[in-house]
Amino acid sequence: MKDAETISARLLSGDRLALSRMISWAEDGDDRFPASLSRIYSKVGRGWRTGITGPPGAGKSTLVNELARVFRQGERTVGILAVDPSSPFTGGALLGDRIRMEERTKDPGVYIRSMASRESHGGIARATVDACDVMDAFGFDELLIETVGVGQAEYDVVTAADTVLVVLCPGAGDGIQAMKAGLLEVADVLVVNKKDRDGADRLLVDLEEAVHTREVRTDQWEVPVLPTNAVAGEGVEAVIDAVHRHRAHLEAGLLESVRRRRRVDQVKRVVGERLEDELWGGRRLGDRVEEGLDRASTPYDVAEEVLASILGGNLGAPAGDSRSEAARR
Amino acid sequence: MAQRKIKVLVAKPGLDGHDRGAKTVATVLRDHGMEVVYTGLHQTPEMIAEVALQEDVDVVGLSILSGAHMSLFPRVRKELEVRGMGHVLLTGGGIIPAEDMAELEKEGFTRLFGPGTRTDDIAEWIQTAVEKSRASEGV
């Protein structure tokens, strides 16, 4: 499996090794990935993408395991992508989500892939959407994306998923905190997990109130608040039912535009990455920054010079030219 | 930008009950910049190989205390090969008598680590071995 043609053909014939390898190519930015994706891209768009986010330890993995179990009872195949955080210091990661999904490992209708967040800080990895596209083309009916345990600002899953489940549990902050963190805005379905624990009823009431007092969403979707006990598998059918209803809601309206936006984001991401490589890959711009700083200019002045030289299309010109250009602006 | 990491599956086959050693090794490998999938206790050789495939790991490390090492290593190796994962580096450690270790290493289980090994040595060995095998792959 050394070239794009072979891997994409094998993936489309149902080869799981090809599926795994292609996801690795996406993660590693392998230059064979774009060509292999274009060979399978006509198959992308059939699977439904459900994102599962929420604070650390809320029960996301346990719930994912249960969602997969119930989907399988309905004969639907399931691809799971579970993101865990990378250490910003060593770049290493401990990927432990699949411990909670052990029962699913023996089921050939389920595929579970762990993914380190690497340099991304939005709760998913740079390659998450690419990996979902690959799993989608492979043919899974349901795609489940578990984010890292989020705090107050990591919501990139919104751009990756069609339906977003926010999983909360008693003890991990009250309803107010969820509102402050913006968790309510990203949720299409709110799940109060660990309903067997003290404080679950209170949290449920708080969240219901919060949801009802908010203005009606522009998309007219009413966010359900559902209690679960993921360990015991209780309340899971109701969550799946809510996902199906949200799917029907989107399919009757906004789905095309949601997915279109996802592709636009992907294009922007790739352009951004390539530009970054082009700009800083060689030494020229880096040298120019050093020169500017040596002249004791402020970071803003130096940035202005650099931008002027880039936008003026004369990347290679000596620093003197761009200075006069910057001065003219 | 994107770069290739070393991905390792740390697994604990067999029936003996504690995984402190496996967890320690997993943590040390993470601290050496690797991405480590940890799967918990009582894995069968089939499950270990299946996880290795789904995760596309470079290395599988088995932690064995039960004395079943002479059969477990070959079984995991076979399950990996059946799945087209013969390129995976299979290593491991635990309480393995020296002569068994020599025998297994002769059978191609690259390198095994006994009790009292410095965990940093394991990490460094993996780093070197993966780099070498990637270089020979030409990717």
Ligand SMILES: Nc1nc2c(ncn2[C@@H]2O[C@H](COP(=O)(O)OP(=O)(O)OP(=O)(O)O)[C@@H](O)[C@H]2O)c(=O)[nH]1
């Ligand atoms: N009592 C109770 N415990 C639960 C429930 N759901 C999950 N747990 C436990 O909560 C702990 C964390 O569960 P996980 O599923 O790993 O949580 P997570 O949100 O995936 O955690 P991270 O991925 O680390 O952020 C585990 O010990 C679970 O057994 C529940 O409904 N009730």
Ligand SMILES: [Mg+2]
């Ligand atoms: Mg988890």
